Amino acid sequence: MEDAGFIFGSYFLTFATVGLFAWRTIRSGRKLADQIPDEDKYWL
Amino acid sequence: MTTIDPARTELQPSEPPLPRRSTGTRVTRAVGIACLVAMAWLVAFGLGFSPADRDQKESVRILYVHVPTIWLAYLAFVVTAVSSGLYLFTKKQSLGWDRVAGASAEIGVAFVAVTLAVGSMWGRLTWGVFWQWDARLTTTALLFATYIGYLAVRRLGGSHQQRAKRSAVLGMIAVMEIPLVHFSVKMWRSLHQEATVANLDGDTKMDGIMLFSLFVGVIAFTFLYVWLMLHRTRAMAMEDMLEDRGLDDALVARRAEAAAQQNGAQ
Numbered sequence: 448m449e450d451a452g453f454i455f456g457s458y459f460l461t462f463a464t465v466g467l468f469a470w471r472t473i474r475s476g477r478k479l480a481d482q483i484p485d486e487d488k489y490w491l
Numbered sequence: 492m493t494t495i496d497p498a499r500t501e502l503q504p505s506e507p508p509l510p511r512r513s514t515g516t517r518v519t520r521a522v523g524i525a526c527l528v529a530m531a532w533l534v535a536f537g538l539g540f541s542p543a544d545r546d547q548k549e550s551v552r553i554l555y556v557h558v559p560t561i562w563l564a565y566l567a568f569v570v571t572a573v574s575s576g577l578y579l580f581t582k583k584q585s586l587g588w589d590r591v592a593g594a595s596a597e598i599g600v601a602f603v604a605v606t607l608a609v610g611s612m613w614g615r616l617t618w619g620v621f622w623q624w625d626a627r628l629t630t631t632a633l634l635f636a637t638y639i640g641y642l643a644v645r646r647l648g649g650s651h652q653q654r655a656k657r658s659a660v661l662g663m664i665a666v667m668e669i670p671l672v673h674f675s676v677k678m679w680r681s682l683h684q685e686a687t688v689a690n691l692d693g694d695t696k697m698d699g700i701m702l703f704s705l706f707v708g709v710i711a712f713t714f715l716y717v718w719l720m721l722h723r724t725r726a727m728a729m730e731d732m733l734e735d736r737g738l739d740d741a742l743v744a745r746r747a748e749a750a751a752q753q754n755g756a757q
Binding site for chain 1: 512514515516530534537538548549550553556557560598601605608609612613615616718719721722723725726728729730733
């Protein structure tokens with residue numbers, strides 16, 4: 448399959464982008480959660 | 492002989508509990524797991540079970556990520572516009588709506604970036620070029636640039652209410668680009684194919700297993716969108732709280748300084 452590079456590349460690019468975005472979101476959330484008392488976190 | 496450390500056996504005074512280091516809850520974990528399962532299905536169907544297309548051959552597999560990401564980006568920008576409207580036109584003017592608008596726009600921008608990148612790979616296989624200044628591609632790039640601008644406007648200085656007001660106006664205007672992008676293939680001569688599924692005549696010109704693969708993609712990216720929204724809105728709420736706290740601390744420090752100066756003068 449000569450198109451394999453582009454096809455696998457497109458899936459890799461998609462998962463890398465959304466994975467990076469998700470990791471950044473979780474990491475910033477954890478850093479911020481350290482500085483806020485639990486009673487101010489409306490989701491708990 | 493076993494020795495017992497008395498320090499260990501004594502009851503320790505209760506310490507205040509540590510803050511929970513996360514924006515996660517049971518719901519986000521459940522949505523996250525559902526998202527991972529759906530993504531695994533997407534890979535299995537997209538790269539494995541789905542047959543090659545008669546005309547597009549194997550490149551059709553790229554569409555199972557390309558199409559869902561742009562649909563979810565449209566949804567994200569519509570959520571931004573609706574939340575902006577709810578902020579502007581409700582009596583309470585809750586900053587919660589502003590945060591929903593901002594978080595949704597961030598996710599939408601990430602999804603459009605994926606659409607453009609993956610679409611260029613599909614273009615290389617189908618048209619022989621990565622990019623053409625075609626109506627659909629150009630309007631999508633314009634949509635991407637508009638929402639980058641929206642996110643930049645959110646980062647301008649001022650109070651939370653000022654940020655919310657100006658970005659809400661922009662969020663409601665920017666959403667009008669979506670029909671322009673979607674119908675660009677009908678309005679102008681375009682290299683890009685017309686809608687196969689989301690068309691006005693309701694006729695879906697797609698093989699069953701291909702349609703199912705696309706459906707799996709839509710489900711997977713919908714779970715991802717919901718999961719990211721929950722985490723990002725919570726993180727944004729904490730950012731606002733910390734900014735407010737910093738402002739309050741600065742105000743207290745300034746008042747103390749002014750009081751000390753007044754006492755020194757007397």
